[in-house]
Amino acid sequence: MKIIVVYDNKLYSVLPGLKSDWGFSALISIDDKHILFDTGANGNILIRNMTILGIDPLIVTDIFISHHHYDHVGGLSHFLNINNNVILHSPTSFRGVKNVNEIRYYDKPEKLYDNIFTSGELDNIEQSLAIETGNGLKVITGCSHPDMKDIFNSFSSFGKIRSIIGGFHDLSDFSIFSGLELISPMHCTKHGRKINELYPNQYRIGGVGKTFTL
Numbered sequence: 145m146k147i148i149v150v151y152d153n154k155l156y157s158v159l160p161g162l163k164s165d166w167g168f169s170a171l172i173s174i175d176d177k178h179i180l181f182d183t184g185a186n187g188n189i190l191i192r193n194m195t196i197l198g199i200d201p202l203i204v205t206d207i208f209i210s211h212h213h214y215d216h217v218g219g220l221s222h223f224l225n226i227n228n229n230v231i232l233h234s235p236t237s238f239r240g241v242k243n244v245n246e247i248r249y250y251d252k253p254e255k256l257y258d259n260i261f262t263s264g265e266l267d268n269i270e271q272s273l274a275i276e277t278g279n280g281l282k283v284i285t286g287c288s289h290p291d292m293k294d295i296f297n298s299f300s301s302f303g304k305i306r307s308i309i310g311g312f313h314d315l316s317d318f319s320i321f322s323g324l325e326l327i328s329p330m331h332c333t334k335h336g337r338k339i340n341e342l343y344p345n346q347y348r349i350g351g352v353g354k355t356f357t358l
């Protein structure tokens with residue numbers, strides 16, 4: 145599985161033209177699926193960053209929306225104008241998208257496809273994604289507005305969590321990460337430096353253009 149961060153408040157790659165902006169989006173490629181996780185705040189920046197990173201928006205097969213805050217869904221309508229031949233995996237509280245091939249809503253933990261799982265919408269706001277690649281679950285979060293404990297628990301029937309990347313908001317109970325192999329805090333994470341101090345071997349710097357092969 146490959147994950148390429150295409151939208152974040154920070155730049156990782158120095159490729160000319162890439163833009164950082166408040167928000168988050170990443171392309172997850174596994175088997176024949178190319179899943180766009182969130183869409184950032186601005187569709188023009190999203191498409192431009194994808195193009196510079198060598199990603200054709202037309203390869204996207206699925207869009208997974210973590211939650212309806214503008215910095216995660218702001219780029220959605222612009223993206224759908226370019227490619228709406230996708231399945232949109234949405235938390236139940238996010239309504240109003242019409243211009244799309246198919247929409248599926250999730251209010252509880254569920255399998256999307258083989259080895260791909262959602263937490264379902266937690267706290268009436270947000271869902272997270274987890275992917276099994278043979279050696280444990282890799283979790284991707286948008287903002288982690290729900291408690292991280294609840295996010296982790298929601299995946300417990302699908303396997304053991306090994307990695308986490310994404311926005312962790314103001315998470316401060318860092319013991320939840322003990323035993324993980326890879327931790328990459330991005331976007332809205334307030335205590336990234338502390339996480340780096342506590343887990344120096346697991347910590348990875350994220351940002352636009354960062355690629356994870358997991």
Ligand SMILES: [Zn+2]
Pocket residue numbers: 211213287289
């Ligand atoms: Zn948010």
Ligand SMILES: [Zn+2]
Pocket residue numbers: 167168213215216286287311331332
């Ligand atoms: Zn956010």
